[in-house]
Amino acid sequence: xxxxxxxxxxxxxxxxxxxxxxxxxxxxxxxxxxxxxxxxxxxxxxxxxxxxxxxxxxxxxxxxxxxxxxxxxxxxxxxxxxxxxxxxxxxxxxxxxxxxxxxxxxxxxxxxxxxxxxxxxxxxxxxxxxxxxxxxxxxxxxxxxxxxxxxxxxxxxxxxxxxxxxxxxxxxxxxxxxxxxxxxxxxxxxxxxxxxxxxxxxxxxxxxxxxxxxxxxxxxxxxxxxxxxxxxxxxxxxxxxxxxxxxxxxxxxxxxxxxxxxxxxxxxxxxxxxxxxxxxxxxxxxxxxxxxxxxxxxxxxxxxxxxxxxxxxxxxxxxxxxxxxxxxxxxxxxxxxxxxxxxxxxxxxxxxxxxxxxxxxxxxxxxxxxxxxxxxxxxxxxxxxxxxxxxxxxxxxx
Amino acid sequence: xxxxxxxxxxxxxxxxxxxxxxxxxxxxxxxxxxxxxxxxxxxxxxxxxxxxxxxxxxxxxxxxxxxxxxxxxxxxxxxxxxxxxxxxxxxxxxxxxxxxxxxxxxxxxxxxxxxxxxxxxxxxxxxxxxxxxxxxxxxxxxxxxxxxxxxxxxxxxxxxxxxxxxxxxxxxxxxxxxxxxxxxxxxxxxxxxxxxxxxxxxxxxxxxxxxxxxxxxxxxxxxxxxxxxxxxxxxxxxxxxxxxxxxxxxxxxxxxxxxxxxxxxxxxxxxxxxxxxxxxxxxxxxxxxxxxxx
Numbered sequence: 001x002x003x004x005x006x007x008x009x010x011x012x013x014x015x016x017x018x019x020x021x022x023x024x025x026x027x028x029x030x031x032x033x034x035x036x037x038x039x040x041x042x043x044x045x046x047x048x049x050x051x052x053x054x055x056x057x058x059x060x061x062x063x064x065x066x067x068x069x070x071x072x073x074x075x076x077x078x079x080x081x082x083x084x085x086x087x088x089x090x091x092x093x094x095x096x097x098x099x100x101x102x103x104x105x106x107x108x109x110x111x112x113x114x115x116x117x118x119x120x121x122x123x124x125x126x127x128x129x130x131x132x133x134x135x136x137x138x139x140x141x142x143x144x145x146x147x148x149x150x151x152x153x154x155x156x157x158x159x160x161x162x163x164x165x166x167x168x169x170x171x172x173x174x175x176x177x178x179x180x181x182x183x184x185x186x187x188x189x190x191x192x193x194x195x196x197x198x199x200x201x202x203x204x205x206x207x208x209x210x211x212x213x214x215x216x217x218x219x220x221x222x223x224x225x226x227x228x229x230x231x232x233x234x235x236x237x238x239x240x241x242x243x244x245x246x247x248x249x250x251x252x253x254x255x256x257x258x259x260x261x262x263x264x265x266x267x268x269x270x271x272x273x274x275x276x277x278x279x280x281x282x283x284x285x286x287x288x289x290x291x292x293x294x295x296x297x298x299x300x301x302x303x304x305x306x307x308x309x310x311x312x313x314x315x316x317x318x319x320x321x322x323x324x325x326x327x328x329x330x331x332x333x334x335x336x337x338x339x340x341x342x343x344x345x346x347x348x349x350x351x352x353x354x355x356x357x358x359x360x361x362x363x364x365x366x367x368x369x370x371x372x373x374x375x376x377x378x379x380x381x382x383x384x385x386x387x388x389x390x391x392x393x394x395x396x397x398x
Numbered sequence: 399x400x401x402x403x404x405x406x407x408x409x410x411x412x413x414x415x416x417x418x419x420x421x422x423x424x425x426x427x428x429x430x431x432x433x434x435x436x437x438x439x440x441x442x443x444x445x446x447x448x449x450x451x452x453x454x455x456x457x458x459x460x461x462x463x464x465x466x467x468x469x470x471x472x473x474x475x476x477x478x479x480x481x482x483x484x485x486x487x488x489x490x491x492x493x494x495x496x497x498x499x500x501x502x503x504x505x506x507x508x509x510x511x512x513x514x515x516x517x518x519x520x521x522x523x524x525x526x527x528x529x530x531x532x533x534x535x536x537x538x539x540x541x542x543x544x545x546x547x548x549x550x551x552x553x554x555x556x557x558x559x560x561x562x563x564x565x566x567x568x569x570x571x572x573x574x575x576x577x578x579x580x581x582x583x584x585x586x587x588x589x590x591x592x593x594x595x596x597x598x599x600x601x602x603x604x605x606x607x608x609x610x611x612x613x614x615x616x617x618x619x620x621x622x623x624x625x626x627x628x629x630x631x632x633x634x635x636x637x638x639x640x641x642x643x644x645x646x647x648x649x650x651x652x653x654x655x656x657x658x659x660x661x662x663x664x665x666x667x668x669x670x671x672x673x674x675x676x677x678x679x680x681x682x683x684x685x686x687x688x689x690x691x692x
Binding site: 038068073 | 401453455473
């Protein structure tokens with residue numbers, strides 16, 4: 001199949017469009033032939049909702065579109081639509097995501113492969129509109145997969161891959177992008193043709209669904225033993241999702257020429273101190289690494305695309321004795337520290353000869369510049385190995 | 399010699415609800431479901447939020463209704479049903495009736511936002527509230543559906559507030575079909591569900607549903623009580639189609655409300671003055687141009 005698809009791709013004109021992250025997400029949902037999309041406006045994700053509404057009005061969105069009255073209802077409607085056997089999509093941000101929290105558990109427990117874009121934004125109080133990963137990371141334990149994107153191209157590609165992965169392992173998937181930095185920034189994006197996407201992503205045909213010809217009850221009361229066993233099945237499928245992410249990422253590359261994995265290393269071959277980033281900061285970190293390399297320093301960047309399932313196996317394979325990881329967290333768990341740093345430490349434990357240093361920065365949309373990241377990288381050498389896991393707080397000096 | 403009288407009934411014989419459900423004896427909500435399904439038929443999908451029916455329908459892997467059923471979050475029955483309908487339509491199934499089946503807590507209180515949203519969008523679903531006038535599934539606490547003077551675990555001295563006028567709230571949404579029903583008037587109920595199945599757009603049916611443990615009544619009296627609620631004029635059987643109201647039962651010789659109230663343990667400590675006040679409210683509500691009884 002890949003060969004036929006490559007031929008197809010050669011025939012089709014590669015279409016570059018200048019898209020914002022939000023529009024890339026909406027276009028991907030359209031190309032995925034989403035059957036039911038539901039939305040509610042929230043800054044900075046509103047444009048996704050608007051784009052879908054506009055496509056629907058023009059007759060360009062093949063499925064149903066519902067403008068709900070709240071995010072809680074958005075996710076509940078997707079719960080219903082997905083159980084009825086439809087491919088479903090939505091986008092939200094911050095408070096909207098927090099408001100969905102209860103239903104996120106419902107959807108994951110029901111094993112529904114819903115795909116949702118979350119545009120990272122800080123949570124009040126105080127009010128803040130700008131990017132911050134605490135909204136999505138707060139949903140860590142709901143059972144949703146999470147992938148963090150660093151470009152608008154990656155947003156489009158990841159939405160497509162997420163449908164495929166979610167429908168394979170029957171778990172919902174959250175595609176995460178930075179508020180404004182990606183959501184409202186325009187970049188050239190290679191928009192694949194419908195034929196290519198159809199070849200990559202077959203229609204969603206669930207084994208079980210709401211159907212009057214086959215009366216089944218979904219979500220009824222379970223005994224403790226069944227509940228535990230179902231959770232265990234979820235754990236097994238989360239583990240399988242790690243393989244799925246890698247395999248689907250490779251398959252995507254064969255067809256579209258852009259491969260993706262759980263981790264995205266940059267100039268790490270001989271690096272001993274590595275900046276670890278996620279989201280849009282990943283591309284800033286590449287520039288920082290280039291600048292450090294020009295000074296003759298052996299810098300590298302490791303970008304984590306996957307957060308759930310956590311890429312523990314890949315990370316352990318990547319990390320070598322003597323390595324220092326400087327984890328840049330645009331999020332903060334009060335009383336503990338940066339969330340990626342904590343998770344990385346947990347995944348690497350016990351691993352002698354490797355040190356993990358957490359840096360909390362850029363909260364609520366603060367600038368994370370090339371200079372700031374260079375500074376973080378240079379500070380790691382002098383950083384004491386703290387007995388208590390504490391984050392170092394850094395901010396842009398301007 | 400006795401001769402058997404043959405009774406003509408419009409109620410279909412086919413049963414979609416089975417015995418072996420997990421309801422209390424005399425539960426109005428089981429009677430309501432049984433008659434509702436006779437009117438709806440088997441091309442129906444049920445959405446049930448947290449309420450007594452979460453339990454009545456049976457624990458995994460059993461089910462007491464022979465229909466596809468989806469349990470939904472408490473606050474989101476109407477939204478979940480909205481999604482189910484959209485999902486079915488997207489698969490080419492436009493015929494199946496999608497029903498949200500919720501108690502008064504999930505309707506009058508926590509679910510009212512999703513309910514209002516779905517009604518406002520005129521979603522093509524039927525929303526049914528079986529109103530037993532308190533949070534019965536959690537052991538009898540006051541809801542917005544609890545009438546004044548009623549004892550509950552959270553209003554031990556009797557509820558101080560009158561019942562929320564949900565009918566008025568629903569009618570304010572300009573929905574194509576609205577009806578009330580009680581299991582005591584089975585033919586009326588079956589007809590309303592059969593009717594609701596044929597209407598396109600948002601439909602709402604409000605059922606007064608007796609609850610023996612919550613109302614502190616004998617399980618054998620449930621039908622009698624739901625009939626008394628109508629005969630005393632406390633619960634009016636009517637339907638509103640495209641804004642036109644039709645009274646289904648004109649109770650000209652209303653029984654005193656005391657008869658209904660005194661039959662229930664939950665109103666036991668209600669002072670006589672309060673009963674008289676309720677009687678006055680009901681009488682006033684039945685005067686033309688005065689609206690519905692509270």
